[in-house]
Amino acid sequence: MRHNIQLFDQPLDPALARQQVEDPSCGGVVLFVGNVRNATQGKEVLRLEFESYRPMALREMEKIAIESLERFRIHKMSIHHRLGTLQIGESAVIIAVSAPHRKAAFKACAYAIDTLKETVPIWKKEIFSDGEVWVAATP
Amino acid sequence: MRHNIQLFDQPLDPALARQQVEDPSCGGVVLFVGNVRNATQGKEVLRLEFESYRPMALREMEKIAIESLERFRIHKMSIHHRLGTLQIGESAVIIAVSAPHRKAAFKACAYAIDTLKETVPIWKKEIFSDGEVWVAATP
Amino acid sequence: MKLKVMAFGIARDILGSAEVDFDLPENSKVGDLKEHLLKQFPAFAGLRHLAVAVNCEYAEDEVIFNAMDEVVIIPPVSGG
Amino acid sequence: MKLKVMAFGIARDILGSAEVDFDLPENSKVGDLKEHLLKQFPAFAGLRHLAVAVNCEYAEDEVIFNAMDEVVIIPPVSGG
Numbered sequence: 001m002r003h004n005i006q007l008f009d010q011p012l013d014p015a016l017a018r019q020q021v022e023d024p025s026c027g028g029v030v031l032f033v034g035n036v037r038n039a040t041q042g043k044e045v046l047r048l049e050f051e052s053y054r055p056m057a058l059r060e061m062e063k064i065a066i067e068s069l070e071r072f073r074i075h076k077m078s079i080h081h082r083l084g085t086l087q088i089g090e091s092a093v094i095i096a097v098s099a100p101h102r103k104a105a106f107k108a109c110a111y112a113i114d115t116l117k118e119t120v121p122i123w124k125k126e127i128f129s130d131g132e133v134w135v136a137a138t139p
Numbered sequence: 140m141r142h143n144i145q146l147f148d149q150p151l152d153p154a155l156a157r158q159q160v161e162d163p164s165c166g167g168v169v170l171f172v173g174n175v176r177n178a179t180q181g182k183e184v185l186r187l188e189f190e191s192y193r194p195m196a197l198r199e200m201e202k203i204a205i206e207s208l209e210r211f212r213i214h215k216m217s218i219h220h221r222l223g224t225l226q227i228g229e230s231a232v233i234i235a236v237s238a239p240h241r242k243a244a245f246k247a248c249a250y251a252i253d254t255l256k257e258t259v260p261i262w263k264k265e266i267f268s269d270g271e272v273w274v275a276a277t278p
Numbered sequence: 279m280k281l282k283v284m285a286f287g288i289a290r291d292i293l294g295s296a297e298v299d300f301d302l303p304e305n306s307k308v309g310d311l312k313e314h315l316l317k318q319f320p321a322f323a324g325l326r327h328l329a330v331a332v333n334c335e336y337a338e339d340e341v342i343f344n345a346m347d348e349v350v351i352i353p354p355v356s357g358g
Numbered sequence: 359m360k361l362k363v364m365a366f367g368i369a370r371d372i373l374g375s376a377e378v379d380f381d382l383p384e385n386s387k388v389g390d391l392k393e394h395l396l397k398q399f400p401a402f403a404g405l406r407h408l409a410v411a412v413n414c415e416y417a418e419d420e421v422i423f424n425a426m427d428e429v430v431i432i433p434p435v436s437g438g
Contacts, residue, residue: 034358255438
């Protein structure tokens, strides 16, 4: 299996994602780690809540990995996404890519996170001291 | 300090590099991990030996970090390079970048590893079963 | 036809429930469901866009529903 | 002038030593050292390129050596 797709209810482990893609034949591993920021447009965020339509999210993440493996000359890709309540600084998503050549790994990793944010049915709600908002739901 | 530059005689720790750049204000962290491959141009590599002109290597790596911080809108960069004898699969270099926006982090990380390979006085020797060669020394 | 529709995120908030049954004419399409939703719950018009998944795949407006389809309203996603 | 020159990687192998003293005319330049090296150790001509660092900075051929300079032969690097 050249891809690993997982949804987690517990904290993500970057070492796990990295080790899943590492291979003695590959010189380069690129990781993207998306963390919860403490503010959005200058307003303090207390925490985030992620929910997902899980079976479809897994399928869409798998599509991204398969498409990445086809389009770029990469070796393996892992996509791990966290769900539930996340505190500031916790990791929401980790994408790990190994490739014989690092340029392909960088391109594939950027493509995967860009596409994930467009297509994967996961939603996050930002919780402020005075309310909450579903991110990017309205114009 | 927005950059951390280190040469290590012991195994690198990706978590250390990542934690050095992570910040509650930054949503994205990009890591590049360069590992020792088991073959070069189809020939089996037994191990690698890295050596360095240390004071200049540290200065050149620092230049890369400072230039990256100026050119790209990133928050922090760590560059850790291993020296000595490395076994297959061990990490030779780790570059970690945090940024408010992930595109800047990807660009800065790719720029840093590209430039490191051009300018930093570190040399690696590939050890084969029937000899050894300084990598990229001759045309 | 009876259509069981699931909703997540802001779509669930607008519907007031994670699952709602709709009674639509036979051979209704995804586009018909969207029209129905916009009429019954005008707040949907305030979203950046509105998608519908049928059996875990994004479905175009022309797709015709079958009785056992798993139908889910997909408001703008925001993972990552 | 006496110039103490350090060498790493394949440059050390070619010199046969990590540190060699050269006796160059006063006010010699980086370019003069390179010429001297190529004459005395023709194997340097086989490298992809050859750089010299003076006091931890890459130095152009026009740079004039001073007595206390730390001079290092920098063969093609291969870190990462």
